[in-house]
Amino acid sequence: EPEVTQTPSHQVTQMGQEVILRCVPISNHLYFYWYRQILGQKVEFLVSFYNNEISEKSEIFDDQFSVERPDGSNFTLKIRSTKLEDSAMYFCASSVSRLGLDGYTFGSGTRLTVV
């Protein structure tokens, strides 16, 4: 069964450092998403991406965040200068249709720890 793959599974970084989280969505999916989940809290939408541009973003997705699809298969989330409160599980997801009307497929997540 096709799956969304994310790397790394766990990253520890110092405050102020830049991190890039990587995702390979399912190949025939057109919409890509990043979510985060702070430990014990709800899943929060960050950004959606379609046709090589951001289609929606939340208030969380400020200037410190950026997304890119550099080569037609990878979908990356960059955090420019990490803060302690960026520590969370970051999930990438993809879907065939907008807003995951057919159901999003999630990757297994990257646990980011900022120290």
Add this chain to the structure above:
Amino acid sequence: EDKVVQSPLSLVVHEGDTVTLNCSYEVTNFRSLLWYKQEKKAPTFLFMLTSSGIEKKSGRLSSILDKKELFSILNITATQTGDSAVYLCAVSGVWGAGTKLIIKP
């Protein structure tokens, strides 16, 4: 502001019991309601509901949507310890906080 509220926040039952999880919503532009199960990591897709009154069923799990009263329920019958998870509801991109279900042997 769009919101999705799930209840209860957590639930502990014994194996074999039946549970009902609730998801109520207020969104400006309803398209679909999705149920997910989250165990250790990524949420896994359970159901997508778009029409009122039509039950979706998968084994011991079933779900139904009421678009007039703006809620959905997820039923799990004959629960097993493997059903222990957080159950998430999402409506048109807005996620609830989840219901943490613990099944005791």
